[in-house]
Amino acid sequence: MDDLRKRAKELLETSAVKVVIGYEDGSGGKTRTLFAEKPEDAARLIFDSRCVMNLAAYVTKREIKEKGRMAIAATLPVMRSIIQLASEFQVSNDNLLVLGITPESKLLEFTDLSEVEKFVHQYQIEIEARNKEMLEKLEKMTPAGRWKFWTDELSPCIKCYACRAACPMCYCSRCTVDFNQPQWIPVPSHQLGNLEWHFMRAVHLTGRCIDCNACFNACPLAIPLNLLTKKMIEDVKANFGGYQPTLTGEHLMSTYKPDDKENFIQ
């Protein structure tokens, strides 16, 4: 990824951006986020198959935004997240430059987000075969079987909210679960509290989740909570047509249309 390092260095040298968000080597063979602020920092940037964390989670963080205009090394899931965030007015051309990394690890530079959108729309969001199989298996279960599956899987959840923190779409300054007057979601990590938390999160992400698996990767207990959002993606696809983040802000689940089917009410 010499191209990336070179471009990042230029951008910092010319002050075109104040910070380049990318990956660097971390501990234990892992990678971590690098915030390159000086031209010489760019030499630490890396990109390889270990770089799966969704860096878009950082572009809405106050401490990062306050640095000034950002550039971000963005894989396809990161680019999708950015388009969704832009459609929700969280980032714009003014504060973000996308250094795209294609699925073939080629560097692309976009002059603005509409080009990112065009690039992103060349690829469909496809759920991995293994998880698709799991969803089908769940679909075939009896309601009691499914209930057991989810209560078992969610029982070890300690409510550390790593899933929320790692998710670019969970940028609310105050999450529903943080309210206690009135309390919407039970805070204790007992059965009901855990179920309500994960179901609420999945519903809030419906039509917005771009299936990057950041929530699952962040979970210290490897709970397959991403199956919930994947199921929502399948349902939205089946009931409301295509599934792509768009800059126009036509949000699949929060835009009212008189011709919506509303079959679920009948």
Place this chain on the structure above:
Amino acid sequence: MNIDKHIIRKDSLEKLFDILRQNSKTIYAPVSRNSKVIFRKTDNFAEIAAGCIQTDISSKEIAFPRTERLLDYSRSADGISVKGFDSGDIPEIVLWGVRPCDTVGIGELSAIFNWDYKDGIYNNRLSKVTVLGFSCSKADEYCFCTSVGGNPGNTAGSDILFTRLGDNGDFLAEVLTEKGIAVFALATGFFEKAGEIKKEEFLAEVPVRFNLEVLSNNLEKFFESGQWVDLSLKCLGCGVCAYVCPACACFDIQDEAHGRKGSRFRCWDSCAFSLFTLHTSGHNPRDVQSQRWRQRIMHKFSYMPDRLSVYGCTGCGRCSRACPADMNILESLISIQEANV
């Protein structure tokens, strides 16, 4: 009391497990779940994930559950009735396969839960736990127990500490407390008197990574340092580090009302959350993540030793292993220790 040293043969360990079960003991041990290892109630010796460096979540839940129901109340025409915590409901538990960095953590938690107010529920739970520690024969780059006064064969906090004596699979059993003797007494036949054993030869090598005294001295002058921002910029602000930690004791009190009935819970909380210090006025004294990361380190390495004479870190390395952003506490500690303050 004098440490009583015995040998227990590889095959007898399972028999000891069965005897404990036959004596109606509830056993919690490291068990694999999905790709992780957690402490779980188990009746099956074969299920125990032996040989793992560390469980992904600490054993603190045994005495300090993530959610503790403190009381139930109900309202009626006759007034309000409150049913408090019933310590009679707490089972006798044997904690099997705990690493020394977790057993030390019990002491650190106990210091907090007995600081001024003696926490009856915590103490009650702990009084019913027998700790069977297992020394470490393996370590990884995240381990730093020796930097915080511990070691891979530390007996502190265990009732019996087992140390695997090389490849033949026999264990040295150090019977350390009255509770340890009670377990020993159930299965005397499986223990043989140990001769001279150099335990150290069978322990993992964990190099000392920083000087604790220099670190503590530096921290006193480091509070206003700009370095906290650099050290914490990638922190996402979740609670993983606190929740996997054997020594983090912060909690929140939550009430749940259902009509005329309700319950009060004590739930784990984390200083990494922005909500943790948010005032009703809207003011937040720890407004940004760097202040929260500073609090985490100051609390463990400055405030706790000052007030409780114990550190709030056992060097288990879990927080760094589990962090989704690869925040590494050891790196922060080393850089603070090396800073010119």
